[in-house]
Amino acid sequence: MNPPVVVTIAGTDSGGAAGIAADLTTFAALGVHGACVVTAVTAQDTTGVRAVHPVPTQMVLAQLDAVLDDLPVAAIKTGMLASPETVVCLSTRLRGLSGTRPRLVVDPVLVATSGAVLGSAEVVAAYREHLLPIADVVTPNEDEFDALGRPDLANVLVTRGGDIPTTNDHGTGCTHSSALAAYLAHGLDRATAAARADAFVARQLHLSKDWTLGRGRGPVAHLHPLTPGEIA
Numbered sequence: 001m002n003p004p005v006v007v008t009i010a011g012t013d014s015g016g017a018a019g020i021a022a023d024l025t026t027f028a029a030l031g032v033h034g035a036c037v038v039t040a041v042t043a044q045d046t047t048g049v050r051a052v053h054p055v056p057t058q059m060v061l062a063q064l065d066a067v068l069d070d071l072p073v074a075a076i077k078t079g080m081l082a083s084p085e086t087v088v089c090l091s092t093r094l095r096g097l098s099g100t101r102p103r104l105v106v107d108p109v110l111v112a113t114s115g116a117v118l119g120s121a122e123v124v125a126a127y128r129e130h131l132l133p134i135a136d137v138v139t140p141n142e143d144e145f146d147a148l149g150r151p152d153l154a155n156v157l158v159t160r161g162g163d164i165p166t167t168n169d170h171g172t173g174c175t176h177s178s179a180l181a182a183y184l185a186h187g188l189d190r191a192t193a194a195a196r197a198d199a200f201v202a203r204q205l206h207l208s209k210d211w212t213l214g215r216g217r218g219p220v221a222h223l224h225p226l227t228p229g230e231i232a
């Protein structure tokens with residue numbers, strides 16, 4: 001039987017903690033086929049974001065069209081969108097989809113765990129006007145919820161850390177929204193999918209809580225360890 005297909009529309013993180021790396025590894029863990037549309041390349045590590053190179057909006061749309069024209073997409077997750085043009089054009093493309101619309105999870109990546117601002121005021125305005133209204137679920141953290149002007153919308157699910165003591169939490173927001181999209185693609189309702197996504201992130205945070213990778217906020221684990229004999 002075919003696995004459900006989920007697309008992430010997001011940026012890369014050279015440190016492998018957040019963005020596309022987090023999304024595709026989460027999809028693989030949760031039994032969905034992951035496709036990816038890259039919106040920006042970041043030079044980033046556990047201590048912060050050094051540089052951002054946005055992918056031109058036409059190239060973002062070309063990637064998305066290639067996926068949507070060929071694969072039966074059950075769900076889409078958006079992460080870092082990098083430019084207001086990308087937010088607006090993407091929203092128009094998604095709104096115009098015919099047939100059964102994929103479930104849409106919008107993680108409005110505006111502030112990184114390191115504190116770096118990843119979305120300008122123009123990006124915020126474009127989210128509010130174009131993307132939030134068509135999402136099934138929007139998953140801002142507290143800072144992003146504030147940046148968006150605390151929208152009073154039924155589809156907004158504000159995420160708030162948790163009680164696992166760890167500094168290895170870089171990539172948790174991406175992992176959480178990807179897990180939510182994967183569970184929706186499997187057909188779960190929103191409340192169940194959200195609860196399962198919380199549990200999935202907690203499991204991964206447990207795996208990485210004692211790691212000492214990098215000098216800053218280390219990565220949440222993307223591993224799903226096989227037994228030692230299966231690995232090497």
Ligand SMILES: Nc1ncnc2c1ncn2[C@@H]1O[C@H](COP(=O)(O)OP(=O)(O)O)[C@@H](O)[C@H]1O
Nearest residue numbers: 141159160161162163164172173176198201202
């Ligand atoms: N320390 C933690 N303990 C348990 N769960 C956590 C922790 N940090 C994050 N999570 C889980 O990850 C989700 C996203 O976390 P959040 O800190 O809001 O993400 P980000 O700030 O990276 O966007 C939370 O809703 C929660 O389910």
Ligand SMILES: Cc1ncc(COP(=O)(O)O)c(N)n1
Nearest residue numbers: 011018019112113170171172
């Ligand atoms: C490319 C990219 N996408 C998203 C995030 C946010 O992730 P986090 O909130 O865990 O820093 C990030 N730092 N980089």
